[in-house]
Amino acid sequence: MHFELSEEQKMIRQAARDFAQTELKPGVIERDEHQKFPAEQIKKLGELGFMGMMVSPEYGGSGMDAISYSLVMEELSKVDASASVVVSVNNSLVCYGLEKYGNEEQKQKYLIPLATGEVIGAFCLSEPEAGSDATSQRTTAIDMGDHYLLNGTKNWITNGSTASTYIVMAQTDASKKHHGINALIVEKGMEGFTIGPKENKMGIRGSDTHSLMFTDVKVPKANRIGEEGFGFKFAMATLEGGRIGIASQALGIAAGAYELSVQYAKERQAFGKTLADLQAIQFKLADMATEIDAARLLCHRAAWLKDNGQLYAQAASMAKLFASETAMRTTVEAVQIHGGYGYVKEYHVERLMRDAKITQIYEGTSEIQRIVISRGVLK
Numbered sequence: 569m570h571f572e573l574s575e576e577q578k579m580i581r582q583a584a585r586d587f588a589q590t591e592l593k594p595g596v597i598e599r600d601e602h603q604k605f606p607a608e609q610i611k612k613l614g615e616l617g618f619m620g621m622m623v624s625p626e627y628g629g630s631g632m633d634a635i636s637y638s639l640v641m642e643e644l645s646k647v648d649a650s651a652s653v654v655v656s657v658n659n660s661l662v663c664y665g666l667e668k669y670g671n672e673e674q675k676q677k678y679l680i681p682l683a684t685g686e687v688i689g690a691f692c693l694s695e696p697e698a699g700s701d702a703t704s705q706r707t708t709a710i711d712m713g714d715h716y717l718l719n720g721t722k723n724w725i726t727n728g729s730t731a732s733t734y735i736v737m738a739q740t741d742a743s744k745k746h747h748g749i750n751a752l753i754v755e756k757g758m759e760g761f762t763i764g765p766k767e768n769k770m771g772i773r774g775s776d777t778h779s780l781m782f783t784d785v786k787v788p789k790a791n792r793i794g795e796e797g798f799g800f801k802f803a804m805a806t807l808e809g810g811r812i813g814i815a816s817q818a819l820g821i822a823a824g825a826y827e828l829s830v831q832y833a834k835e836r837q838a839f840g841k842t843l844a845d846l847q848a849i850q851f852k853l854a855d856m857a858t859e860i861d862a863a864r865l866l867c868h869r870a871a872w873l874k875d876n877g878q879l880y881a882q883a884a885s886m887a888k889l890f891a892s893e894t895a896m897r898t899t900v901e902a903v904q905i906h907g908g909y910g911y912v913k914e915y916h917v918e919r920l921m922r923d924a925k926i927t928q929i930y931e932g933t934s935e936i937q938r939i940v941i942s943r944g945v946l947k
Contacts, residue, residue, distance in 0.1 A: 573635075580636045583616065584643035592648040597913050599650065599774040603766065605730055606651045606774055614685015618655055623663050627675050628683035634809075634871035638816040642864070645820025646827065649923040650774030652820065656813035657726045658682060662689030662735060665751070665806040669794050678733050678753060690731035691810075692722040692754075692780060693803055702737060702803045703746045707782065709738035716740065716752060716792070718760075718785040724930070728778025729763045732756050736782070737799050749799035753791040760785040771922035808881045810931045812870050815887035818895040818927035819863045825895075825902035825920045826856045832906055832915070843905065852905060856898045863891040882944035889937040892927035899924045 573581070591609050599606055613619055621637045623629020637659060644652040666679040681687045698704040707720025718738055725734075734754040741748030754761060764779035793802055830853060833843040843849045866887035873880035899921035903910035910917045928934050 573639075577633075577636050577639060580632065581639040581643060584618070584640040585646075587613070587616065588644050588647040592644065592651055596648045596650075596774075597916070597919070599648075600919050601773075601913070603768070603773045605776045606648065606654070607730070609648075609651055610654055610688065611685065613651070613655060619658050619685035619688070620663050620679075620683025621659050623667050623679065623683040627667060628680040629663070629667075634812060634874045635868055638812060638819075638867050638871045641813055641816035642820035642823060642867075645817040646824030648774065649817055649821055649920075649926075650772045652817050653726055653772055653775050653814075654688060656810065656817060657691055658688050660810040660813040661691035661806050662733065664809050665691075665735060665793065665802060666753075668805070669751075669798070669802055673790065674753065674793065682733060687732035688727050688730060689733040689735065690725050690727040691806070692725050692734050692736040693807075694722060694724045696721055696723050696779075702749065702800050705737055705739040705749055707736065707738040709740045709750055709752055709787065711740055712786075714789055716750070716787045716789070718752065718754065718782045718787050721779060721781050723764075723779040724767070725778055725780055726930075727776050728780060729766065730776045734780070735793070736780075736787075737803055740796070744797060746800040747797045749797065749803075751793040751799040751802040752787045753793065754782070754785065754787055758785050758787070769926075771919075771924070771926050807931060808884050809874065811884040811888040811937075812867065812874065812880075814927055814931040815863070815867045815870065815884065815891040818888070818891035818924065819860065819867055821920050821924045821927065822856070822860050822863065822891070822895040822898040825899045825917050825924075826853070826860055828915070828917055828920075829853060829856065829902045829905045832909075849905060852901050856901060859894040859898065863887070863894045866890055882941055885932075885937040885940040888927075888931060889934055889941065892924075892934060895924035895927050896921075 617630035618640055620629035621632045625631045641652055663682050682689050695706055709716035709718050736752050736754050740750050760783040762781045767777040833849050836843045870880050870883040870887045873883050902917040903921055906915055906917055909915045
């Protein structure tokens with residue numbers, strides 16, 4: 569088994585690291601405080617080719633592999649998880665789904681501007697009562713011949729008001745249960761499509777999270793992805809890749825908190841020594857380093873399996889489960905190591921702790937990941 573990154577992957581990682589430090593870090597505290605979407609930074613990420621990383625150059629993408637994507641997500645998330653989740657959704661959920669399952673007309677019309685970063689996309693699955701359960705969609709898309717009539721509500725939608733292209737899961741034939749669900753491309757500005765207020769969140773406050781309402785929205789049949797009733801399979805396949813992105817985000821949050829803790833421990837004096845000289849702190853850092861390294865290996869394994877055309881659903885769930893729980897444990901310890909300073913915004917770790925929690929919830933909760941993993945174990 570080969571663990572070394574290629575020279576190209578190292579260059580991509582360095583580019584993301586430099587961007588995070590020079591473009592994301594300077595305003596990250598203010599954006600978090602005021603729930604400000606990082607519009608300028610996202611535009612620059614598009615110019616760097618990070619908004620369509622794994623999309624073929626034929627459709628405006630960078631043609632990179634999933635490991636490179638994981639590396640970029642980690643580096644961006646060390647500094648600003650609000651920005652990295654925009655990258656994750658656009659790459660894993662929107663661009664990936666369109667390139668793999670969309671037809672040529674859809675790729676030309678929607679994928680190219682998404683992959684180049686000209687516009688951003690949103691993935692609309694969660695509902696007020698269904699959560700991430702794709703089998704219980706209350707949003708309906710009634711077949712009207714040449715179009716669908718879309719009605720319903722989606723919530724917790726990342727890029728909710730800043731996206732231009734929305735992939736919406738909706739039930740067309742309830743009698744067929746999950747076989748009656750369709751994935752539809754909805755454009756901002758379609759009549760009957762309204763966007764609710766921005767959610768006031770604990771973490772990733774710079775990201776743009778809204779509820780979306782659809783009232784008799786006419787969606788052309790040409791905007792359906794795949795065959796009739798393909799929506800459930802589309803959602804499940806897309807979420808598998810999404811979990812690699814969120815696992816890598818969680819990894820980055822943990823790694824960012826760890827790096828800040830190491831730096832602080834070397835500088836902070838207590839009891840006549842630096843914190844780094846105290847065995848209690850050394851043990852905390854050792855545990856953090858070990859768990860982060862294990863999480864990174866799980867993320868890269870899942871990405872490698874995807875790159876090599878192998879089944880990766882269980883590996884992605886393992887990575888997402890372990891990395892998200894590592895992020896939570898590591899950030900809590902980072903605040904503890906910083907003491908009182910860890911509780912104030914200036915030192916960044918309190919924000920990382922708040923951001924870490926969402927990685928245990930979105931793209932399927934930790935409990936959902938355990939279900940996916942156990943199915944593989946018990947089959």
